[in-house]
Amino acid sequence: MQKAEKIKVIILTGFLGAGKTTLLNNILSNDKGKLNFVIENEFGKVSVDSTLVQKNYNQLFELNNGCICCSLDAELIEVLTQLIIAEKQPDCLYIEASGVADAGMLASVFKRDDVLKYFNLTQVICLVDAENFEDRVTEVPEMYRQIIAADRILINKSDLVRPAYIKELESRLKSLNPFAAIEPTIHGNFSIDPVPDRSMSNYAKIDQFQTIETNAGHRMKSIAIAVPEEFDRDQLYASLSVTLYLHYHQVYRIKGFVRLKGEENPVLLQSTGNKITLTAHTPSDSQKYFLVFIGRDIERKGLERILFGYKKEKVLEN
Numbered sequence: 202m203q204k205a206e207k208i209k210v211i212i213l214t215g216f217l218g219a220g221k222t223t224l225l226n227n228i229l230s231n232d233k234g235k236l237n238f239v240i241e242n243e244f245g246k247v248s249v250d251s252t253l254v255q256k257n258y259n260q261l262f263e264l265n266n267g268c269i270c271c272s273l274d275a276e277l278i279e280v281l282t283q284l285i286i287a288e289k290q291p292d293c294l295y296i297e298a299s300g301v302a303d304a305g306m307l308a309s310v311f312k313r314d315d316v317l318k319y320f321n322l323t324q325v326i327c328l329v330d331a332e333n334f335e336d337r338v339t340e341v342p343e344m345y346r347q348i349i350a351a352d353r354i355l356i357n358k359s360d361l362v363r364p365a366y367i368k369e370l371e372s373r374l375k376s377l378n379p380f381a382a383i384e385p386t387i388h389g390n391f392s393i394d395p396v397p398d399r400s401m402s403n404y405a406k407i408d409q410f411q412t413i414e415t416n417a418g419h420r421m422k423s424i425a426i427a428v429p430e431e432f433d434r435d436q437l438y439a440s441l442s443v444t445l446y447l448h449y450h451q452v453y454r455i456k457g458f459v460r461l462k463g464e465e466n467p468v469l470l471q472s473t474g475n476k477i478t479l480t481a482h483t484p485s486d487s488q489k490y491f492l493v494f495i496g497r498d499i500e501r502k503g504l505e506r507i508l509f510g511y512k513k514e515k516v517l518e519n
């Protein structure tokens with residue numbers, strides 16, 4: 202270890218699609234002169250976020266195919282060890298946890314004596330999606346744990362709800378976590394100053410919440426489907442919209458890259474809540490086309506039928 206001071210660590214948590222990558226991109230672009238390392242953790246095997254994090258970092262580590270809080274702690278320790286022995290240690294390490302990560306369990310890694318010696322977890326920031334909070338919080342226990350483990354809660358997507366609702370949500374979140382600083386944000390536009398009167402994360406308080414069921418694995422599933430063929434934009438949009446409408450309580454997030462008929466650039470397709478967005482994407486040389494579905498009780502066969510079913514029907518019609 203070259204530096205006298207410990208490596209600062211900031212954990213970003215929040216449910217699927219709450220805006221963690223958007224926030225991280227904002228922080229990194231405001232922080233260009235610094236040596237920043239990033240750990241990206243996605244729940245599924247295939248990573249979309251590592252492509253979407255803009256290159257304003259100095260090194261990026263990916264921990265995929267599991268959740269950093271329950272199945273990847275050995276891999277996390279391995280990355281942390283690499284940082285300790287590296288010639289140049291980062292000014293800050295940002296960890297973007299998967300949307301279903303238990304932030305308390307992740308933060309507890311930084312309580313271990315061997316880790317505490319080199320790393321200072323300064324903030325656990327939880328993003329709450331103002332638009333979808335009510336619908337999801339009752340069915341996803343992981344969201345509670347993310348909220349109660351936070352030093353700072355950002356009510357993101359506040360452009361999509363009424364100002365009066367933000368006030369309501371703020372007091373609701375305050376009752377769940379009275380220790381956190383809470384503020385509304387839009388597109389993760391926020392400056393990462395220290396939480397007032399706190400040089401170290403308050404995550405030690407998590408011990409007070411041990412009565413809440415500990416995370417014995419998530420009920421979520423992540424299914425990646427290769428989509429090398431071109432889709433008709435309207436048909437794809439319609440079949441996924443219907444799926445989100447009918448299976449709103451099962452399909453929590455869709456994201457990936459697809460090609461559309463008659464369009465030169467592929468698109469980044471994303472869903473949060475029941476909204477789908479398609480954004481033009483500049484492909485890399487090794488661009489892969491796939492869609493990742495994250496949700497509960499979802500099955501590959503059913504999803505393939507949704508994606509490709511209408512094509513088969515078309516063949517039969519002709």
Ligand SMILES: Nc1nc2c(ncn2[C@@H]2O[C@H](COP(=O)(O)OP(=O)(O)OP(=O)(O)O)[C@@H](O)[C@H]2O)c(=O)[nH]1
Nearest residue numbers: 216217218219220221222223300357358387388389
């Ligand atoms: N309207 C609006 N959209 C937002 C805001 N913040 C993020 N988004 C959009 O929400 C979608 C999800 O944002 P991400 O930053 O990818 O969310 P995430 O939490 O990293 O998602 P996962 O990694 O899948 O859990 C994207 O389409 C963003 O552009 C916001 O404040 N307002």
